[in-house]
Amino acid sequence: MRRFKLGLAAVLSLLLVLLAGCQAIGGVDVSKAVLGTLDVKSSMSKQTLSLQLVPADGKLKEEDRKAIEILNSLSVTIDQAILQDSKHMSMEGAVQFSGKKLPFHVAIDPKTMKLFVEGMTQPASVPLDMQELDMAFAGTKMTDETIMESYKDIFGFLLKHAPNPSSISVTPVTDTVNGESLSLQKLHIDIRGDELADLAKGFLTSLSKDQEGMKELIGRLYDTYYPIFAAYAGTSEDGKNALSKADKEKQINEAVKELTSMLNELLPDYDKNVKELLADSPELKDILSKNTVLSLDLMLDSKLKIRKQIMDLTVQLPATEDLPIKQVKVRSETEMWKINEPVTVHDVDSSKGVWDVTPGEGSPGAMLRHVDRQSELYRLLKDDLKITHKSFTLYSDEDPSILYDAGYEPVIVKGTLMVPVKYVADQLDADLKWDKATKQMTLTDDLTGSKIVLKMGSKEASIDGVAQTLSQPVQSFEGYAYVPMKFITKALGAEGYWDAKELVLTIERN
Known part of the structure; x- marks a missing residue:
């Protein structure tokens, strides 16, 4: 039953991605249109994305109401996205949040991703690993084209077996894309939660009957990805350790046999297992109900390129006391133009330098x-967003006067609660430097930049040069430096709360 649950969940998720089967609708080859998105090598586009959380029935807690209002205010607008090629792209747009509008600009190349949000003094520059990935593929036949072809093989095979939902249609329309009026074919698809199980059954049934298709797909994937595995293993594709044609055929046949066996195990009792699954997991009845709906409009041009897309997703959630929302709604609209035409990304202005992250x-x-x-x-x-807020706990499973786990446990010394310096500093993002010669520690507060100086065995300390006296000297427990809790938390802008009954220390910073 557990294996069935995992299998069904995977198939239902897959169907939401596939959207529809390969059956031609109104003369439109749906499979070809969907696979055509993988042939887009360059383009310009724009998009809007918004979220709506529908409150659960009944009275809400004030914190839940506020959280829902904040999340419902969130939306993203991409005014211009440019895909120059598979490794160069840029996006310019804005995020709306709690009545605020924050314009942003992102640019990506093989070496870095640059991000600028209005209000930043410098754009952030984040290193990427694309070049390392290219080096990993060096010496193999792996290219962007072969990777894309393997994706097309996989999705083409899956689309071939994915049944069409009950609501799917094609109608001619006139619509605008980037201000240009175009004659398009509108492919409309509705998928309800209560039909996903039947769609999954049809998908699995069709798949189980196509052993030759499985064999062909696995063979293609083998030819594409085996050189990478061989390179990582230190052998070449043509080396003596490469599989022979007979061994390759044997492994592919074994893989097909295993997949077929899994499908044949799932299908005979499929309907019965679905009923048992819903009985064992009542929350799925709401999620897989008619109120969960994916509605999709794809506007296709004469070359079956998707020029405009409108997606509305509603997910019905189970009614529980702990869940303050009953539905999640997501809406997006996308327009695309200059498909496979020469375009150039817009780089982020870094004339004032960058923040290397x-x-x-x-x-x-x-x-x-x-x-x-x-x-x-x-x-x-x-x-x-309260990004400076921190909250963490230190536990003591024994008498707090006895060190239970060095470096993480609070300790009481002569009535003074002591905490490990390094652990507290790490949790509050403070930089800690240790001078072995002087046995002196210097902590730099992440938020204020204040310098806190401590010395092993001493009660003398300082904050930004101002002398302080500790209630107990800094001391070592099994190699870890401990300091009075009240001093270190106050110095780093936090507060500590000791529960003497439960032997738990909570440290918080706003």
């Missing part, structure tokens, strides 16, 4: 230091 290392303080304090962006980050 190492992925995963950007702190709230570093971010705010690159934002104008008078800007809407600063107020959004600091006041609305």
Whole structure:
């Protein structure tokens, strides 16, 4: 049953991506139109994206109401997106949030992604790994074209077996794309949650009958991706360790046999298992109900290129006491022009320098230091999104006077609650430097830049040069430096709350 649940969830998710089958509707080859999106090598486009959370019935908590209002105010407008090629693109637009409008500009090349949001003093520059990826493919036959062809093979095969939903139609329309009036074919698709299980069954049934198609697809994928695996393994495609034609055929046949076996296991009791799944997971009845709907309009030109797209997705959520919303609605509109024509990206202005960002290392303080304090962006980050807020706990499973886990546990020494310096500094993004010769520690506050100086074995400390006296000296427990909690939290703009009954310390910073 567990395997069935996982399989069904995967297929339902896949169907939402595939949208519709390959059946021609009104003379329009749906499969060809969808696969045609993978042939777009350059283009210009614009898009809007908005979110709506529908509150659950009944009285809401004030914090839930505020959160819903804030999220419902969120929308993204991309005024111009330029795809120059697979490695060069740019976007210019704005994010609307809580009545604020924040224009942004993004540009991507193989080396970096540059981002500028109005209010930043310098654009952020984030290194990318595309060149390392290219080096990984060096010596293989892997190119952008072969990767794209493999995607087309996969999606083409899946679309071949995906059944059309009950509501699908094609009508001729006249519509505007980037201000130009065009004669288009409108492909309209509605997929309801209560038909997904049947669509999945049709998809699986069709798939199970196409062993030759599976074999052909797996063979193509093998030819495309085996050189990469061989390169990582330190062998060449033509080397002595490469699989022989017979071994390759054997492995492909085994893969097809395994897939077919899985499908044959799922299908005989499919309807029964669906009923049991819904009975065991009542929340799915709401999600997979007629109130969950994906509505999609694709406007196609005479070459079956998608020139305009309107998508409305409504997901019905289960009614529970812990969930303050009953529906999530997402709407997007996209227009595309200059398809496969020469276009040039718009680079981000870096004449005033850039903020070099190492992925995963950007702190709230570093971010705010690159934002104008008078800007809407600063107020959004600091006041609305509260990026400086921190909250973490330190637990003691035994008497707090006994060190339970060095470096992470709070400790009481002669009535003074002590905490590990490094752990607290890490949690509050403070930079910690250790001078082995003087046995002195210097912490730099992430938000204020204040310098806190501590010395092992001493009660003397300082904050920005102003002397301070600790209630207990800085001392070591199993190699970790500990300092009085009240001092370090106040010095780093935080507060500590000790629960003597539960032996839990909570430290918070707003």
